[in-house]
Amino acid sequence: MPANEISFRIGGEAGQGVESSGAGFCQALTRAGLQVIGVPSYFERIRGGHNHYSIRAANREKPVWSVRETVDVLLALNAETVAEHLNCMSPNGVIIVDEDTDLEAMQSELDESDVQLLSVPIKEIAVKHGSDVMTNTAALAVAAAVSGFDVKYMMSVIEDNFRVKGDKIVNANQAVAQEAYDLATDQYGLLVSEALGDRESPPRLSLHCNTAFAMGTLVGGCKFVAGYPMTPWSSVLEYLSGHAAGWGMVVKHAEDEIAAVNMTIGAAYAGVRAMTGSSGGGFDLMTEGISLAAMTETPLVVLLAQRPGPATGLSTRTAQGDLMLAIYAAHGEFPRIVLAPHTPEEHFFAAARALNIAEKYQCLVIVLTDHYFANTVTCRDRSLFDLDAITVERGKWITAQELDDMDEYDRFAVTDDGVSPRVIPGSHPKAVFLTTSNEHREDGHISEDPYVVVDQISKRNRKLEGMRSEIRPPLREGPENADLTMVTWGSTYGPALEAMEILNENGGSANMVHFVDMWPFPTRAVQEALSDAKRIVVIEGNITGPLAHLIETHADIPIQERINKYDGRHFTYEYILAQLED
Amino acid sequence: MATLQEYAVDIRPTWCSGCGDFGIWNALKRAFVAAEYDPQDIVMVSGIGCGSKMNDYMRVNGLHTLHGRPVPVAQGVRLANTARKVICVHGDGDGYGEGGNHFLHAARRNMGIVDLVENNHVYALTRGQYSPTSYKGFKTSTSPFGVLEKPVNPLGLALSQGATFVARGHSLDLEQLQHLIVEALDHRGYAFIDVMQVCVTYNREMLYDWYREHTYKVDENGDYDPSDWDAAMKKAMEFPGGDRVPTGIIYRTEDVPAYEEGEPTLEAGPLVDQPLRTRPWEDYQILLDEQM
Structure with a gap:
């Protein structure tokens, strides 16, 4: 295992609290000043099945951008977890199970491996102080003890997260954690090569990109949101439903996505800042409304959270298969903007930026995110979320006084900039x-009238010029003139960045061109960034390579090499490194 | 006070001569004047169909949307600006076919909008196909051997979903229709009016005489109680199916709060008049604190 870092994995059945335990542990690790990322992997079911949550925590200054495929400490809440993940264990890895777990079926494999199996009475400890639902708390405390991670950070998270359930629950969970931690410290001590410890770090948030986006809509002055639940967009709708009343927003859970987009258009027409969002099929239902917004020049922000399709596809997995959908969805010809944020803070700012651009040009802005972003917990410096950097620009409005002086107001007056x-x-x-x-x-x-028709269509499409000026060139990471240039967009950013760093630390020569604003396509900037590249590899979470295709058709740069992943699982730096070697 | 002239525009309707839409057009304008609304107070949201062009032919804030979608658009307008009177005007294909789902939910949601459905029992703008309210056996270009389905019962549907104002008028009786619209504009929640109308071009079997022979007013004897839901449901089930078409206010209750009355954010007034950021700027740090 790499120095100063530990890869944890928690596995169990749906309903065993795998995800909430994982997210809570991420929070504790973040409070210890460590760099943390946490990614759930779950099935489309409420109970049963096998879910797991991967966490990578590092005692270093540099962020961790991707979880590892190898596991150092596995918290197995059932026997299936051991069977499922035994082959991912790193040398001398630690597996924590309850003492009553029946491992007979895999005993020979366990014996042959070099894993350290800890059979701990975690359920008994949980029941002693509270109930068996606290088994996860006990398991996490054991993991903390053998990893050299101080239990006090867990205690503070337990206090904050369980406070709403009352002192009794807080105290019981803390007692469970303390006893399990003490027991593991006495019996096993440190079982990893280096204690995780803690470090002085600036204040950090531990959050999902969906949460960051939703926060951005509140700070950006959005007043109205309508939507219909669909994974992985739902958590935005849920966050805003919970915050609306206190923050001057109206949120409507509509009867379907068709109603949601049309309610949003109605609200925006009436003059309030509004947005909606969905995923795959729900977004498809909205496309008719998107076309209505285009013709009526109503500002419209849509968050499109990608998951694998077609149809229902893999509803709890990730993909980057909807880039072309975002660019071309809806009938008729009209300009639009497509943004693809790549970090929590970028999601935060993208929300506010989308609201501004939509009002400035009275146009459609689609923000592309995906299931990986929606569910990955990332720790980021609080200073990256600078509220004062968010401004509100509402575009061109006519005042009452100007109206007084006018003979007649023309809502769709033909103007030079089309607005x-x-x-x-x-x-x-x-x-x-x-x-x-x-x-x-x-x-x-x-x-x-054909003259009127041409005037209006030209006017609407003239906005494209102004909209182009909003588009930022792709980000450049790493040294100039590298032997290898990785090209990415959206959620491939982190894993590719970490792969690049590892290559360069080991004598390689790699850099990155990462797309942040997808449409209108930044053709000239792409040509500048890529025309001298020695070896271009486009890395995308899809099969057809839409970004590679856009680069070829718009920037006229041939793409010889692509890494495409479409198994519904996210990229890791290990995967990218392995593919580059092949 | 507004006059009829203020609602006039210099655009001639494209409707066929003798179309029921003319009657509805006049009743709407007269109702707005009678209820003392200025054109700027009204937002008229329409769908797609002959009668949905209503807001092209009068001076109001008009929002002419998509086929089947005016009801959700109208609800968005209403939530954004409760100071406006929002009235939805659309046809039977729009309201009961393409927008059928929205109709069910609007009825139970009880948002303060007027929903006027112009029901001519046929698709006219697309040139004569059968509609959700066409009677069984009606022969059209898409039902050459006669319609096989039973027609939708709009009043029964609205009532069963908890609608708080359910009325029926028709395009021949302007006086009654004007009265129904005035009452609907005054209603607290969702006010639904099914307006049966002639289509002189594509529904030659339900012309003026048909209306004279089949319609009657529920309160003609002065003994109808529109607050009695069971009686209302009975009236609703008379047509389609029976020979007599009850008209007037079939059901009404003012005891049910409108959806927007329960929306906490709107306690501070119309959303469009509220500042974009309602809390002191330093409060927004709380959003970050929550993620620590």
């Missing part, structure tokens, strides 16, 4: 107008 000033419908005697999904005149009334 016609808005007004809140009905806010002034002259602010009374029609907005229609039919082609229309400057005053909004329906028209099929």
Whole structure:
């Protein structure tokens, strides 16, 4: 195992609290000043089956961007977890099980391996102080003890997270943790090569990208959100439903995604900042509404959280298969923006930025995220979430005084930049107008006059010029003129970055070109970044390579090598390194 | 006070001469004047169909949307700006076919919008196919041997889903229709009006005489109690199916709060008038504290 870091994995049945235990442990590790990432892997079911949660914690300054495929400490809440993950264990890895776990079926494999199997009365300890639901707490405390991680960080997380359930639950969990920790310290002591410890670090958050995005909508002044639950977008809807009342927002769980997008359009038309979101099929249902927003020039922000398709696909897994969907969804021709944030803080700022761009150009902004981002807990410096860096830009509005001086207000006035000033419908005697999904005149009334049609279509598509100016060039990471250039977007950023660092630390020469704003395609910047590259490898979580295709067709740069992963599982740096070697 | 002239625009409707939409058009404008609304107070959200072009032909805040979708759009407008009177105007294909799901949920949700469905029992703008309310056996271009399905019962559907204002009018009786719209505008929650209307081009079997022969007013004897849900359901089940078409306010209760009355954020007034960030700037640090 690498120095200064430990790869943990917690496994059990759905319903055993694998994910909440994992996320809580991430929080404790973050409070200890360590660098942490936590990724769940679960099936589409409420009970039973096998779920697991992987955590990588490192006592170092540099962030960890990816979990490892090898496991140093496995917390097996059932026998199946041992069978499932035994072959991932690192040399002398530690497996923690309850003493009553029946491991007879895999005894010979366990005997042949060099794992250190700890059979601990974790359930008994849990029941003694509380109930068997606290078994996870006991297992985590044992893991902490043998990893050299101080239990006090667990205690503080237990106190904060269980406070709503009352002192009794807090005390019981803490007693369970303490006894299990003491027992493991006495019996086993440190079982890994180096104690995890703790370190002085700046204040850090431990959060999902969906949470970061939802926070960004609140800070960005979004007032209305309508949506329908669908994995992996639901947690945004849930976070905002929980925060709406205190933060001046109205959140509507609609009857379906069609209603959700149309409610959002209605609210935005009426003058409030609004957004919606969904995943695959739910987003498909919204495409008709997206086209309505385009014709009526209603600002619309849609979060598209990708998961593998087609159809229901793998509902609790990840993919990057919807890039072309985001760029081309909905009928008719109209300009749009597609953003693809790659870190929690980027998700936070993307929300506010999307709201601004949508209002500035009265256009569609799609923010692409994915299941990996939605569920991965990452620790990030709090200073990266600078609230003052979020400004509100609402675009062109006409004032009451300007209306007083006008003969007539034209909502769809033909302008040089294609953007016609808005007004809140009905806010002034002259602010009374029609907005229609039919082609229309400057005053909004329906028209099929070919000159009017051309004027309006040209006007709407002229916005593209301004919208292009919002697009940022791809990020460049690593040294210039490297032998290898990895090209990525979205969630492949972290694993590729860590792979690049490892290559360069070991005498290799690699750099990265990472796309952050996908559309309008930053053609010139891409040509600048890639035309002199010696060896380009495009890394994407899909089979057809949409980014590679966009680079070839728009920037005219041939792509010879691609690494595509479409098993529903996220990338790791180990996977990328192995593929590059092949 | 607004006058009929203020609702006029210089655009001529594209409707066929003799179309029921003319009657609904006039009843709407008269109702707005009678209820003392100015054009700027009204947001008229429509779908797609002949009658959905209503807001192209009058001076109101109009939002002419997609086939089947005006109801959710109208609910979004309502939540964003409770200071406006939001009225949905769309046809039977729009409201009971493409938008059928939205209709069910609007009825139980009880948001304060008026939902006026122009029900001519046929698809007219797409040139004569059968609609969700076409009677069984009706021959059209998509039912050459006659419709095989039973028609939708809009009043019964609305009532069964808990609608708090259920009415039926028709395009021949402007006085009654105007009255129904005025009452609907005054209703606290979701006010649903099924407006039966002639289509002189594609439904030649339900013309003016048919209406004269089949419709009657529920309160013609002065003994109908619109607060009696069971009686209302009985009336709703009379048509389609029977020969007589009850009209008027079939059911009404003002005892059920509108959806938006329960929305905590709207206690501070219309959303559109609230600041984008409602809390002191330093409070926003709490969002970060929560993730520590």
